[in-house]
Amino acid sequence: MMKQNVVEMTVNVIPEPVLRRLPVYYQYLRKINLDAPKEYISCARIAEELNTLAIQVRKDMAVTGAQGRPRVGYKVIELIKAIEIFLGWNNASEAYLIGAGNLGSALLGYQGFKDYGLNIIAAFDVSADKIGSEIYGKKVLSVKKLPDMIKRTGVKIGILTASASCAQELTDIMVNAGIKAIWNFAPVKISAPEGIIVQHENLASSLAVLSKRLALLLAER
Amino acid sequence: MMKQNVVEMTVNVIPEPVLRRLPVYYQYLRKINLDAPKEYISCARIAEELNTLAIQVRKDMAVTGAQGRPRVGYKVIELIKAIEIFLGWNNASEAYLIGAGNLGSALLGYQGFKDYGLNIIAAFDVSADKIGSEIYGKKVLSVKKLPDMIKRTGVKIGILTASASCAQELTDIMVNAGIKAIWNFAPVKISAPEGIIVQHENLASSLAVLSKRLALLLAER
DNA sequence: CTTTTATTGATAAATATTTATCTATTTAAC
DNA sequence: GTTAAATAGATAAATATTTATCAATAAAAG
Numbered sequence: 001m002m003k004q005n006v007v008e009m010t011v012n013v014i015p016e017p018v019l020r021r022l023p024v025y026y027q028y029l030r031k032i033n034l035d036a037p038k039e040y041i042s043c044a045r046i047a048e049e050l051n052t053l054a055i056q057v058r059k060d061m062a063v064t065g066a067q068g069r070p071r072v073g074y075k076v077i078e079l080i081k082a083i084e085i086f087l088g089w090n091n092a093s094e095a096y097l098i099g100a101g102n103l104g105s106a107l108l109g110y111q112g113f114k115d116y117g118l119n120i121i122a123a124f125d126v127s128a129d130k131i132g133s134e135i136y137g138k139k140v141l142s143v144k145k146l147p148d149m150i151k152r153t154g155v156k157i158g159i160l161t162a163s164a165s166c167a168q169e170l171t172d173i174m175v176n177a178g179i180k181a182i183w184n185f186a187p188v189k190i191s192a193p194e195g196i197i198v199q200h201e202n203l204a205s206s207l208a209v210l211s212k213r214l215a216l217l218l219a220e221r
Numbered sequence: 222m223m224k225q226n227v228v229e230m231t232v233n234v235i236p237e238p239v240l241r242r243l244p245v246y247y248q249y250l251r252k253i254n255l256d257a258p259k260e261y262i263s264c265a266r267i268a269e270e271l272n273t274l275a276i277q278v279r280k281d282m283a284v285t286g287a288q289g290r291p292r293v294g295y296k297v298i299e300l301i302k303a304i305e306i307f308l309g310w311n312n313a314s315e316a317y318l319i320g321a322g323n324l325g326s327a328l329l330g331y332q333g334f335k336d337y338g339l340n341i342i343a344a345f346d347v348s349a350d351k352i353g354s355e356i357y358g359k360k361v362l363s364v365k366k367l368p369d370m371i372k373r374t375g376v377k378i379g380i381l382t383a384s385a386s387c388a389q390e391l392t393d394i395m396v397n398a399g400i401k402a403i404w405n406f407a408p409v410k411i412s413a414p415e416g417i418i419v420q421h422e423n424l425a426s427s428l429a430v431l432s433k434r435l436a437l438l439l440a441e442r
Numbered sequence: 443c444t445t446t447t448a449t450t451g452a453t454a455a456a457t458a459t460t461t462a463t464c465t466a467t468t469t470a471a472c
Numbered sequence: 473g474t475t476a477a478a479t480a481g482a483t484a485a486a487t488a489t490t491t492a493t494c495a496a497t498a499a500a501a502g
Contacts, residue, residue, distance in 0.1 A: 015459065019433055023425035027408055031385075042479065050410055055461060058480065070467045070479045087429050088436040106327035112408055116428050156435065164252075181435040183427070187248055187333055189271050197438060199431040201424070204244035206404070207337050208308050210420040212240055214377065214402040215309035217418060236489065263449065276491060279450070291449045291497045446501075455492070462485070472475075 018060050019087075023116070024050060025060065026083045030115070033076055042073035089117035094155045095183075098170050099162030100125040100140050103185055107161060109136040120159065122149070126166075143170070150177035157181045164188040239281050240308075244337070245271060246281065247304045251336070254297055263294035310338035315376045316404075319391055320383030321346040321361050324406055328382060330357040341380065343370070347387075364391070371398035378402045385409040 028050055032038070043054040043061070050057075061074065066082035068074040084090045092114070097104055100123045107113075108123055124143045125131060131142045141149070149155070158179045162170050167186035174182060181197040184190050192198050249271055253259070264275040264282070271278075282295065287303035289295040305311045313335070318325055321344045328334075329344055345364045346352060352363045362370070370376070379400045383391050388407035395403060402418040405411050413419050 014433065016430055017459070019429045020423075020426040023423060023429045024410060027425065028410060031409065044479080051412065053461070054479090059460085062481075068480050069469085070481085071469045071477075073479070087432050089432060093432070093435070102327040102330040106323040109323040110424075112425070113428075116425055117432070118428060156439070157431075180438060181431055183431055188252065189245060189249060191272065195438070197431060197434045199427055199434075201427050202241075202244060203331075203422070204248065204333070204337055205241040206420055206422050207334075207339060208240045208244045209237055210378075210402055210404055210418060211309050211314070211338070212235065212307075213418045213420075214314070217401060217416070218377070238489070265449080274491070275449095280490085283451075289450050290499090291451085292447075292499045294449070444502085446499105448497105448499085450497080451495090453492105453494075455490100457490070458488080460485100460487070462483105464483075465481085467480080468478090470475100470477085472473100 014063055018063055021052075021056075021060050022064070022083050022087060025057070026080065026087075029076055029080050029083075033080065037076070039075060040069075040073040041076050041079070043068070045073070084117075087117075089115075092117045092119045093157055094119050094121050094153070095157035095159055096121065096146070096150070096155050096179075097123040097138075097159040097161060098125075098143065098146065098174070099123075099160065099166075099186075100127075100130050100135055101161060101163075104159075104161035105135050107159060107185075108138050118157070121153075121155070124149075143173075146170075147173055147177040150174065150179055155179070157183065159183045159185070160190070161185045235284055239284055242273075242277075242281050243285070243304050243308060246278070247301065247308075250297055250301050250304075254301065258297070260296060261290075261294040262297050262300070264289070266294070305338075308338075310336075313338045313340045314378055315340050315342050315374070316378035316380055317342065317367070317371070317376050317400075318344040318359075318380040318382060319346075319364065319367065319395070320344075320381065320387075320407075321348075321351050321356055322382060322384075325380075325382035326356050328380060328406075329359050339378070342374075342376070345370075364394075367391075368394055368398040371395065371400055376400070378404065380404045380406070381411070382406045 025046065043057040046057045047054040064082040064086040066074060066079050095118055097108060097120050104123060108120060120138060123135060123138050123140045124146050125140050126143050130140045133140050156179060158174045160167060160170060160182055164186050167188050167190050171182060171190045171192055175192055175196055183199050183201060185201045187204060190198060246267065264278040268275040268278045285303040285307040287295060287300050316339055318329060318341050325344060329341060341359060344356060344359050344361045345367045346361050347364050351361045354361050377400060379395045381388060381391060381403055385407050388409050388411050392403060392411045392413055396413055396417055404420050404422060406422045408425060411419060
């Protein structure tokens with residue numbers, strides 16, 4: 001069966017597991033660069049610290065194009081830069097957040113996003129008592145203004161923190177207005193046309209892994 | 222190389238990707254059971270709705286032990302029950318939340334956890350103006366009381382929503398007191414002894430996938 | 443009652459991902 | 473300057489995961 005079109009195939013040249021590990025290295029490298037800076041680091045060292053294998057680290061780094069030196073390792077700063085550029089985190093992308101509830105507010109207040117080149121420039125909500133307010137310095141606007149704002153500002157990323165029941169409707173609005181990527185925190189599968197990127201953040205999936213492992217651990221002793 | 226001990230091998234009999242997909246089915250099945258109940262559903266239908274393949278759905282369901290009937294499909298209620306029991310979501314597990322900041326508060330207020338058999342019974346923090354307060358009906362206690370509370374109540378799950386800088390210290394405290402599983406939302410890798418389950422929730426990993434895909438999408442057109 | 447069809451369940455193939463091995467290089471020590 | 477050791481990079485093997493194929497079954501239609 002022909003599963004993927006050409007664009008998607010190019011995307012998938014980088015395996016998703018690799019993409020998901022890169023930020024882990026990134027966080028670690030930035031941390032040591034702050035806490036105990038040193039010029040070079042070896043794959044073996046990174047692997048030991050992050051509880052993985054040197055080969056995997058080396059392979060993962062290879063996809064970013066970073067180059068090391070035999071007998072010495074990689075330049076820490078170069079690794080950080082290489083990951084940043086590879087993921088496009090070197091220049092900020094603007095995003096709108098839709099749904100200023102508990103989770104939405106938490107994300108609005110999360111300082112870490114700027115390290116990943118993500119800048120939430122405004123939030124949208126339906127609730128009258130939120131509209132017009134500010135949360136962590138970000139304006140909360142009426143969701144009615146969303147289509148117009150997307151068109152005017154050309155923002156490409158929508159962070160969807162609305163309830164499950166509104167998620168699809170809001171997705172359609174965003175897509176029609178020109179949003180290209182949706183980071184979905186609502187606990188439902190949303191559907192979007194071909195070519196729109198939907199990244200589903202499902203707490204339940206992580207919890208499932210934890211639950212099952214814990215159940216087995218507690219049962220087998 | 223001998224990579225895993227016996228306990229871990231048993232755990233890994235269920236591939237992680239499968240575990241991560243089960244909640245997606247679960248959410249979908251519960252939704253249709255609420256919105257438009259029907260007795261039976263086929264893999265083909267589920268796959269179409271969730272934009273995946275019938276074979277994958279069938280294989281995933283097989284691990285839960287759910288059985289279907291040829292020509293008809295699976296009983297919706299049985300599927301839901303099978304997933305619930307398989308993941309241990311049928312009877313509630315108690316958890317403590319450590320770090321009542323933005324994200325911690327959001328999780329305290331999240332109503333969805335009870336569907337997944339997770340019950341956060343209290344929160345812990347260091348900040349004097351949070352200690353003694355309640356957030357969404359959950360008491361916030363001093364982190365100093367944490368070891369004692371874990372020992373007394375036998376709670377096995379810790380949800381770690383503290384800052385990166387405290388994460389390891391708090392992990393050690395929890396592990397010493399008897400916590401068996403840590404759901405880590407702090408943006409650092411934490412280390413724990415063998416036999417302790419650490420589930421790392423890294424927003425940056427998901428964002429990396431989204432960032433890279435969006436960058437490629439925007440570049441290739 | 444027989445045939446057709448939709449569907450599961452089992453088996454097999456293909457693909458993706460991880461892990462291991464080997465080679466070349468470069469630094470550091472002698 | 474030569475040798476030894478550590479390390480990246482390339483290639484190959486092993487493993488895990490996904491996808492396809494086929495056979496069995498039960499419901500529905502004729």
